[in-house]
Each structure stands twice: as structure tokens, then as C-alpha cells.
Amino acid sequence: MIGKLVNGIIHGETRSIARAISWIENDVPQKEELIDALFEHTGRAQVIGITGPPGSGKSSLLDRIIEQERKRDKKIAVLAIDPSSPFTGGAILGDRLRMQKHTVDAGVFIRSMASRGHLGGVAGATSDSVKVLDAAGFDLIVIETIGVGQTEIEVMNIADLVMLVLVPGLGDEIQALKAGVMEIGDIFVVNKADKEEANRLKAEIEYVLHLKSEDEKGVKSPIFMTSATENTGIEELVNGLHEYMQRMGENGTLRERRRRRVTLELKKIITAKIEAHVHKFLETGNNLDVWIDQILRKKTSPYKLINEKVIQILKELKEK
Amino acid sequence: MGKKSLIEQQKAKWEGTTLKKVLERFPEQKESFSTSSWLPVERLYLPRQMSEEEYLEHIGFPGEYPFTRGVQPTMYRGRFWTMRQYAGFGTAEESNQRYKYLLSQGQTGLSVAFDLPTQIGYDSDDPRSVGEVGKVGVAIDSLEDMEILFRGIPLDKVSTSMTINAPAAVLLAFYIAVAQKQGVAKEQLRGTIQNDILKEYIARGTYIFPPKPSLRLITNIFEYCSKEIPRWNTISISGYHIREAGSTAVQEVAFTLADGIEYVKAAIKVGLDVDQFAGRLSFFFNAHNDLFEEIAKFRAARRIWAKIMKEKFQAKKRSP
Amino acid sequence: MSRKIRILISKPGLDGHDRGAKYIARALKDAGYEVIYMGIRQSPEAIVKTAIQEDVDFVGLSLLSGAHNELFPEVVRLLREQGANDVIVFGGGVIPQEDISFLKEQGIEAIFTPGTPIQKVIEFIETNKERVLH
Numbered sequence: 001m002i003g004k005l006v007n008g009i010i011h012g013e014t015r016s017i018a019r020a021i022s023w024i025e026n027d028v029p030q031k032e033e034l035i036d037a038l039f040e041h042t043g044r045a046q047v048i049g050i051t052g053p054p055g056s057g058k059s060s061l062l063d064r065i066i067e068q069e070r071k072r073d074k075k076i077a078v079l080a081i082d083p084s085s086p087f088t089g090g091a092i093l094g095d096r097l098r099m100q101k102h103t104v105d106a107g108v109f110i111r112s113m114a115s116r117g118h119l120g121g122v123a124g125a126t127s128d129s130v131k132v133l134d135a136a137g138f139d140l141i142v143i144e145t146i147g148v149g150q151t152e153i154e155v156m157n158i159a160d161l162v163m164l165v166l167v168p169g170l171g172d173e174i175q176a177l178k179a180g181v182m183e184i185g186d187i188f189v190v191n192k193a194d195k196e197e198a199n200r201l202k203a204e205i206e207y208v209l210h211l212k213s214e215d216e217k218g219v220k221s222p223i224f225m226t227s228a229t230e231n232t233g234i235e236e237l238v239n240g241l242h243e244y245m246q247r248m249g250e251n252g253t254l255r256e257r258r259r260r261r262v263t264l265e266l267k268k269i270i271t272a273k274i275e276a277h278v279h280k281f282l283e284t285g286n287n288l289d290v291w292i293d294q295i296l297r298k299k300t301s302p303y304k305l306i307n308e309k310v311i312q313i314l315k316e317l318k319e320k
Numbered sequence: 321m322g323k324k325s326l327i328e329q330q331k332a333k334w335e336g337t338t339l340k341k342v343l344e345r346f347p348e349q350k351e352s353f354s355t356s357s358w359l360p361v362e363r364l365y366l367p368r369q370m371s372e373e374e375y376l377e378h379i380g381f382p383g384e385y386p387f388t389r390g391v392q393p394t395m396y397r398g399r400f401w402t403m404r405q406y407a408g409f410g411t412a413e414e415s416n417q418r419y420k421y422l423l424s425q426g427q428t429g430l431s432v433a434f435d436l437p438t439q440i441g442y443d444s445d446d447p448r449s450v451g452e453v454g455k456v457g458v459a460i461d462s463l464e465d466m467e468i469l470f471r472g473i474p475l476d477k478v479s480t481s482m483t484i485n486a487p488a489a490v491l492l493a494f495y496i497a498v499a500q501k502q503g504v505a506k507e508q509l510r511g512t513i514q515n516d517i518l519k520e521y522i523a524r525g526t527y528i529f530p531p532k533p534s535l536r537l538i539t540n541i542f543e544y545c546s547k548e549i550p551r552w553n554t555i556s557i558s559g560y561h562i563r564e565a566g567s568t569a570v571q572e573v574a575f576t577l578a579d580g581i582e583y584v585k586a587a588i589k590v591g592l593d594v595d596q597f598a599g600r601l602s603f604f605f606n607a608h609n610d611l612f613e614e615i616a617k618f619r620a621a622r623r624i625w626a627k628i629m630k631e632k633f634q635a636k637k638r639s640p
Numbered sequence: 641m642s643r644k645i646r647i648l649i650s651k652p653g654l655d656g657h658d659r660g661a662k663y664i665a666r667a668l669k670d671a672g673y674e675v676i677y678m679g680i681r682q683s684p685e686a687i688v689k690t691a692i693q694e695d696v697d698f699v700g701l702s703l704l705s706g707a708h709n710e711l712f713p714e715v716v717r718l719l720r721e722q723g724a725n726d727v728i729v730f731g732g733g734v735i736p737q738e739d740i741s742f743l744k745e746q747g748i749e750a751i752f753t754p755g756t757p758i759q760k761v762i763e764f765i766e767t768n769k770e771r772v773l774h
Contacts, residue, residue, distance in 0.1 A: 021695065026642060090675070092675050097677065100686070112676050
């Protein structure tokens, strides 16, 4: 089953790619084997994150970027993240509404992804799904984040480059944004640039960037003026994006980022696995209740018990 | 704070006696009652305190500004409305037969339903028209179809309403051409085109072009008709579809009048004089279930529009 | 492992009446499903491509213009042609009673006509979801 799926993916077969992403989203047991099998085929794609406040036109802009990249014969995959309801777990995923002209283009793959409780603007499955798309031979993978604001910084740990889309008319939004999200942008886009206050917004961004501490290689973040509806400034943006990416490759930033990405991923997954084991340990046999009683009845002291249990957990893990 | 009026005194007495007794024995079925637009419905309404000056200003007389009580002084005691059943199905031949039948049954005008390919500008043999040709209305692909549709129907004798929006200019041109072939001068033509593109984006869905060029088509129609077919109603600004799409009565009027303002602004912007075209702007509201709310809605809509035209746009001429 | 049911809601054909489709999308979201909403004026090809990319379990089609006999079966046919045999298709809208058995023969498993309580649609998904869990 996995062999067939892997084969389908590396041959760019849509159903296999789509099914693999579902596996990751649903966290099926075979997921790890799948990712490992795909791993040797990854590492070629450029990964871009698009973030920005709701209503900034991320999806419409992305639609235009896809158009440009298709003219250059690039294969593109999009992961569009929308929030899951914290109450029901349900979600309405509607980003692809804005990218409909590419639906029947075989060189474009769009996948809507619900956050499923994951914080940080992306879904828990995003990172591994990027690996699937990379192995499937897409030249460019774009992650469109939920777009709710300051906590949306996880995309910088997945993407090679982050594009921050802003629009005029959001008032003091940029003041609020600069604290968190402004720092993660490599490239800035003032979308809806046909609006009156667009130049003022550009000046504000320049001011905030001026305050920003020196970046890794002293590279200046470019600001692009676009209008997705009027289709202006898109070619410049896409050219600028590739130039920036190239510079990042030349000055070593890209290498450093990818290294950092692997570092974070390793730490995260190792921690998560151990944590899962700990939870299981704590929940089985109502141990926790027994210990609590022991502590409350002063039969033992808390740290003594904790250290005993940690040693026990580690031993169990080792035996596994 | 003045003294309580006699009616208010009596109301307090009623509440303390008659009402109280009944409520104790038979409580009301719900805590609160509301219209389908969620406006609260009180238990009892009494004559509203209003000075004669206020009455004359806001309510006035039928046929006079601000038209709260109707646009004609005698309304339907004088002349009936045009009676026409929305009709059109299958081919131009079949619909032509239907129109002749309806006219023979005493109908005083025609109301043409077009199929969706016609409404969206596709030919009947376009791949996107599959399954839709001749459904929900008649298929019109050419002037020849239009000639067949009105064959044997004297266009100087009937008033024709056409539910057509995005391609309204084309269908109106066809209509004029058919009239000319019948030997009817275009000045004699009477009727209405729906021609309301803004509500298509808001609610109905049969748009073709983006808003700006669509508005240009509409103002061009205003200008042409004011000069060439002065008895034609150039637009039917529609709240009906907005209501059917789920709005309340208040929202229905609000969206529709906002659309109306936009059309007037667009026409003035291209250099038309408000009194040259505004008298031919017509409206189409929903007649929903809540009788009193609907009466209030129609009265409010007339009065607000009259005020907008007089105060905001300095219109001087009243509609014919 | 946390399996989520994914449902595509779309309107094939040229009909612009999307109140029902949006209502269904919203209600299914509230019932805890992941709903991909495609909106109006979709070709059967686009619907099927999207269904496959999104790896959905169900496809819900809404149509009020009368083109259902042509367009609903075409969606099923294309899905099967692409090997997506496990996707369950249902429909809704202004569908005359006499067309329903034909549509069912063509592989549209349920038709929900005006006035259907939303609970019926949810029941349909709940009863059939075992078949698509993989």
C-alpha cells in the first residue's frame, strides 16, 4: 500500500498526493513510514509562506502569482489553511474559491487544510504535507496561513521565505502587527495598491522595517505594490521573489533556515513523542489519582515521587 | 416631562386590571414576539404622539412628496398595475405561443424569463450551457430568436418587462431592432429591463463582467434610453433577490437603496443630469409574509428614496 | 489518529442561487465536518478535480435551475472515470420527484429537496461514513 502510494506521489499522481496528505492530517500509523520513504525525493521545491490579516487579499494575490508562475512553466502546489471551530471541530474551507481559474490546470494542486486545533496560523499537518508536495515534483509550494494576526509565526519555521501581505485602510493594524508578524516577513506586499492610502502604508512599513534590527545577512526587505483585482505589480512581485530567494541561496541564509527548520522539527517531534508517552503513562491504571492521594496524605513528598516516576517512565521508554 | 395623556392613563389601568387578570390565568406563549426580520412586536400599539407638522412632513398625502402613502393620489382606484406573468421556457417558438395565450387571457403586458446561458452570455451550444438551455426561461442566441419570440405581438401595444441584467444592453438592442422590423418607432416602446448588476454580485449570481465596466454599460443605457426610448424604465433596482437570499426587511431596503445611490452617482459622474434619467429608475421589492412589516417597509423605502433624490442629488422633476 | 470527514459543497451549472448550498455548508461545519465550499458556476470537471485534490469523502451538489439530470450524473461519471469510486455523491435543490429515481440509478445516493431538515443530511452522512473510512 505504501509502496504504491509513494510511487504515485513521485510520479506526481494527484490522487496519491491527495490521499497522502489525508494520511498526514489524520495522523495514521503508516504516516511515518510514508514520510521516510519520500524523504530521499525531497529538497528541490521552493517553499513560500503567505501571511497577512484577514481581507488583505492573500488568496486573490496568490491566484495572480500562480498565473505568473504558470507562464514560466512552474508547477505549483498550494496549502491553504483555514481555522477549525474550537467548539465543533468543523471548518469551512473557502480559500480556493479565489483561485478557481487554476482548478483544471494539471500543473496546479490546491489543498485546503483545516487547522484542527493547531495554533500558529498553520495546521499540524502542514510541515509533512510540504514534504509530500516536494517529493511530487512541485517547483513551488505556497502555504497560505489563516491570517488572524500576531500569533501567526509558525509559517517561518516551515517556509524558505515569508511574504507578508498588507492592505491600506486597516487603520492602526500595522502598529499592532509590527510587534509580532512584521518580523517574520522577508518580502512585503501592499495589496489593493489602487486604493488611496497605499503609499502611506508603504511609508509606514518602511518606517517599521527601519526599526527592525539587522536581519541575518543585512538584506533589506523589499516592498511591492500590487493589485490582485487590477492585476498590477504581479510580475514585479514574482521577479522580486525569485531574486530574493536567489540571494538567500547565495548568502547562505537559505541553508541556515533549512538547518534551523530541521532543528526545530526534530526537537518538536521528539518532545511530542515523549510527551505522548508520558500522557499515556499518566492515564493508565489511574496512577495519577493514587499519587495525588499519597501526596495529600503526606505519605510522600512531591519531588521524591516525581523523580521516581520520571525514572520509571524513562525506563519504560528504553524498553520500548 | 408632561402629564400622562388620557390614553396612557387608560393603558396603565388596563395593564393593571384586564391584562393582569388574563396573564395570571393564561400566560403568553412566548416571552417575546418578533417579525421575520427580528423586530420586536409589542403586545399593544396605541396612536403615536405626532404633531400635525410632523405628520405632514413624514406621512403627507398620496401622490405627493415624500410619497409615504403611495406614488399616485388614487393608486389602483384610478388605474390598475400592469398585469404580467413571468414567462418563458424552451425555444422562442414555444415562448411566443405562451405570450400570445397570456395576452389573449387579458394580460396587459409581458414579462420575459430568459434561460441562464442567455443571462450569462453563453450560446446554447456552448459546453457550459449543457443542461441549462431553455430551462428557467427562453433561450435567445440571436436577433432571429428575438424576432420569433415577439412574432405577431405588436410592440407598440404591449409593455414588456425583461429580467435581464449583465447582457441587458444586447437584449434591449434586439428588442428595439425587432420593433423597427415591425415598423414600430422606438419612441413608442414601453417596458423595463432589470439591468441591476450590483444585486447580482450581492445575491443573484448572474454577473459577467466586473463592477466597473458593468456600471459603465448601465450608465450608457440610462443615457441612450433618456434620448431614444424615453418611456422605457432603464433599471429595476432589486431588493427581491437580496431578501430571498436571506436578508431582513431592513437590510433589503438598505442594500437596495445603497445600490440605487451608486447608480445615480455613476450616472452623474459620466455627466448625466439627474432629472434626465432618475425618473426612469424603478424598484423591485419582495412582498414577504409579515403584512404590517411589509407595509412599513414599502412606505419607508418610498420616503427614503424620495428624500435621497431631493436632498442628496437635488432632483427636481418627479417620475412620469 | 483523528479521522475527519471532508465534504465538498458545490453548485454545478449556471444557477446562482447559493443560499441553500451556503446553508448546508455552514450547517455541516457546525456538525463538525470539514467542508470545502466551491461556490457557483462550476463545471463537472472542476468539481471532480477539486474533489480529488481535496480527497473528500462526500460531494454535495446543489442546483435549482433544472439541469440536474445532465450535470449530477456527469459528476459521478467523471469521479468513477478518475478512479474515485469511494466518493459518495448527494444532491439537493429544486428537483422534481419524478427525477429522483433516475438520479439514484445514476449513482447520486441521496436527493434533498426544499424543506428537508438539516438533521436528515447529517444522518445521511453519519450512516454512510463507515463506507468511506479508510
